[in-house]
Amino acid sequence: MTYCLAMRLDEGLIFLSDTRTNAGVDNIGTYRKLHVRQPAPDRLFVIQSAGNLGTTQQVLDLLDRDLSSGAAESLATVGHVFEAALYIGRLSQQTAVQHRDALRTVGADGTASFIVGGQIAGQPPDIYLVYPEGNYIRASDDLPFLQIGETKYGKFFLELAVRAEVDIVTAGKIALSSMISTAHANLSVGPPYDAAFYRTDSLALTELRIEPDSPYVAEIQSVWQRHLLEAIHHLPAVSAEALADGSI
Amino acid sequence: MTYCLAMRLDEGLIFLSDTRTNAGVDNIGTYRKLHVRQPAPDRLFVIQSAGNLGTTQQVLDLLDRDLSSGAAESLATVGHVFEAALYIGRLSQQTAVQHRDALRTVGADGTASFIVGGQIAGQPPDIYLVYPEGNYIRASDDLPFLQIGETKYGKFFLELAVRAEVDIVTAGKIALSSMISTAHANLSVGPPYDAAFYRTDSLALTELRIEPDSPYVAEIQSVWQRHLLEAIHHLPAVSAEALADGSI
Numbered sequence: 259m260t261y262c263l264a265m266r267l268d269e270g271l272i273f274l275s276d277t278r279t280n281a282g283v284d285n286i287g288t289y290r291k292l293h294v295r296q297p298a299p300d301r302l303f304v305i306q307s308a309g310n311l312g313t314t315q316q317v318l319d320l321l322d323r324d325l326s327s328g329a330a331e332s333l334a335t336v337g338h339v340f341e342a343a344l345y346i347g348r349l350s351q352q353t354a355v356q357h358r359d360a361l362r363t364v365g366a367d368g369t370a371s372f373i374v375g376g377q378i379a380g381q382p383p384d385i386y387l388v389y390p391e392g393n394y395i396r397a398s399d400d401l402p403f404l405q406i407g408e409t410k411y412g413k414f415f416l417e418l419a420v421r422a423e424v425d426i427v428t429a430g431k432i433a434l435s436s437m438i439s440t441a442h443a444n445l446s447v448g449p450p451y452d453a454a455f456y457r458t459d460s461l462a463l464t465e466l467r468i469e470p471d472s473p474y475v476a477e478i479q480s481v482w483q484r485h486l487l488e489a490i491h492h493l494p495a496v497s498a499e500a501l502a503d504g505s506i
Numbered sequence: 507m508t509y510c511l512a513m514r515l516d517e518g519l520i521f522l523s524d525t526r527t528n529a530g531v532d533n534i535g536t537y538r539k540l541h542v543r544q545p546a547p548d549r550l551f552v553i554q555s556a557g558n559l560g561t562t563q564q565v566l567d568l569l570d571r572d573l574s575s576g577a578a579e580s581l582a583t584v585g586h587v588f589e590a591a592l593y594i595g596r597l598s599q600q601t602a603v604q605h606r607d608a609l610r611t612v613g614a615d616g617t618a619s620f621i622v623g624g625q626i627a628g629q630p631p632d633i634y635l636v637y638p639e640g641n642y643i644r645a646s647d648d649l650p651f652l653q654i655g656e657t658k659y660g661k662f663f664l665e666l667a668v669r670a671e672v673d674i675v676t677a678g679k680i681a682l683s684s685m686i687s688t689a690h691a692n693l694s695v696g697p698p699y700d701a702a703f704y705r706t707d708s709l710a711l712t713e714l715r716i717e718p719d720s721p722y723v724a725e726i727q728s729v730w731q732r733h734l735l736e737a738i739h740h741l742p743a744v745s746a747e748a749l750a751d752g753s754i
Contacts, residue, residue: 410658414687418731419738431741439662455749466744467753474754477742485737486666492733493679494725496714501703505715506722 259446260407262291262306263416263433264373264385266397269426270457271375271383273304274433276407276441278448279311292452293318294463297325297334300379302461303342304454308407309370309390312357317349317370339384340394343374347392354390371406376456383458411443412436426455434468434478449475507694508655510539510554511664511681512621512633514645517674518705519623519631521552522681524655524689526696527559540700541566542711545573545582548627550709551590552702556655557618557638560605565597565618587632588642591622595640602638619654624704631706659691660684674703682716682726697723 262275275292291314293305305321307314324332336342354368361368369390377383386394387404397404403420405413415436420429430453441447449470454463468475500506510523523540539562541553553569555562572580584590602616609616617638625631634642635652645652651668653661663684668677678701689695697718702711716723748754 410691411662413691414659414662415734417691418734427743428738430744431738435738435741443658443661443665464749465752466749469753472754474742474744474748481741482737483666485733485740486663489730489733489737490667490676490679490683493683493729494722495675496678496722500722501712501714504713505717506720 259444260291260308261405261409261412261437261440261444261447262308262373262407263403263405263412263436264304264306264375264397265416265420265429265433266375266383266385266402266422267424267426267429268422268458270455270460271304271377271385272426272429272433272456273306273373273375273452273454274437275306275452276437276447277450277452278446280446288450290452292454294454294465295321295325295333296461296463297332299461301333301376302456302463303333303339303374303376304456304463305346306373306406307370308372310354310361310366310368313350313353313368313370314372316353317346317372320349320353321346337378338381339374339376339378340386340396342376343372343386343388343394344392346372346374347388347394350388350390351392373404373406377458377461379459379461383456408440408444408447412440415439426457430455431478434475435482438475438479438482507692508539508556509653509657509660509685509688509692509695510556510621510655511651511653511660511684512552512554512623512645513664513668513677513681514623514631514633514650514670515672515674515677516670516706518703518708519552519625519633520674520677520681520704521554521621521623521700521702522685523554523700524685524695525698525700526694528694536698538700540702542702542713543569543573543581544709544711545580547709549581549624550704550711551581551587551622551624552704552711553594554621554654555618556620558602558609558614558616561598561601561616561618562620564601565594565620568597568601569594585626586629587622587624587626588634588644590624591620591634591636591642592640594620594622595636595642598636598638599640621652621654625706625709627707627709631704656688656692656695660688663687674705678703679726682723683730686723686727686730
């Protein structure tokens with residue numbers, strides 16, 4: 259499994275991915291799932307991947323081949339970030355179809371999902387979730403985040419706290435909290451984590467690898483634990499009257 | 507969908523279930539999923555159900571028929587709570603098999619899962635998760651809770667806070683927090699909620715229905731929101747040095 263998330267804030271974009279891959283519980287690996295491409299100074303793309311590892315690697319190889327061969331359609335030629343999403347979606351869908359029959363004979367699924375984000379100069383930055391079928395959706399204005407992979411465990415934090423006006427530093431904390439609670443619940447999601455911070459119109463990315471034994475992660479976990487246990491302590495109890503009534 | 511959870515504490519047992527059922531998003535209903543049977547003063551059972559509504563209703567009807575007909579095997583005759591779990595599992599598995607071929611023609615799944623808990627006098631109380639195949643597992647000693655239905659969204663709270671030594675009042679707050687965060691994330695889980703509190707060796711149950719418009723639920727939500735947002739505020743930020751290094 260995998261967990262990747264991205265946020266679209268007024269200040270910019272945030273991307274966070276785990277690195278764990280698995281083919282069964284006895285075959286665990288570590289692979290980057292957050293990839294950066296800047297084919298020209300006027301454009302920057304971040305690509306996060308979930309699903310079949312073979313498909314995601316082939317899609318990245320095809321992307322790079324199209325870039326180096328000067329293909330008519332590539333990350334260097336698309337005019338909008340949404341066109342990059344469609345282009346990646348087409349490569350992904352074609353790759354999955356290429357291997358579908360062979361994978362089906364062993365009961366495997368060759369599909370992949372992507373989050374594609376970034377900016378092309380003169381246009382606003384944005385993030386897109388690209389489905390295995392090649393189509394995409396943009397993050398909503400009300401809850402401006404996207405997730406792929408194991409999305410359920412860490413959704414609560416995002417829904418509660420991610421709004422466009424949240425500053426990028428706070429949003430980074432929320433993202434990591436969502437990641438840590440997912441990794442806590444699902445062994446197939448795990449560190450190290452790759453984070454990328456993009457400030458609107460900078461056309462430059464700050465990348466950060468968060469190591470498994472990081473004291474920073476330990477501190478985040480401990481602050482969460484302390485506050486959640488304290489919150490439970492402050493929750494109201496059911497009154498004796500309500501218990502006697504059988505209804506509240 | 508459905509969300510039911512149960513806890514086994516030193517003080518006793520807690521059960522909490524939602525009531526929402528759905529056959530597609532345009533067919534939403536409200537059904538009890540927490541059922542109590544006390545066929546004799548020396549024994550008390552709580553049965554929570556998830557999965558096919560037809561199957562869960564038929565299982566309960568069969569249970570009651572076996573009780574009223576004085577069958578050789580019934581909730582009145584089993585010698586241990588684990589035998590009640592096996593008995594319910596057998597009824598569930600047989601009911602699913604009875605309807606399997608017909609349901610398969612319309613692509614429907616007739617299976618159900620149950621949580622069976624309670625006490626028979628002279629033995630310790632316990633809770634069991636009964637799989638559609640009829641076998642069961644007991645809650646672990648380290649994390650003494652069980653869930654059925656939509657289990658992922660609300661697991662974080664339980665893993666963090668549910669320990670055998672937690673008092674029953676606090677555990678009730680944790681259970682409701684887990685339920686509320688699940689209902690928040692998944693429209694197919696929703697109020698009213700049915701709760702049941704069982705104190706060890708009491709052989710009597712306190713039941714509580716928590717209504718959708720309950721000020722109690724609103725207060726729990728608001729306390730959570732306040733504390734979580736405050737916790738985010740207290741989380742450490744990534745240092746400028748770590749960002750410059752690209753690693754933390």
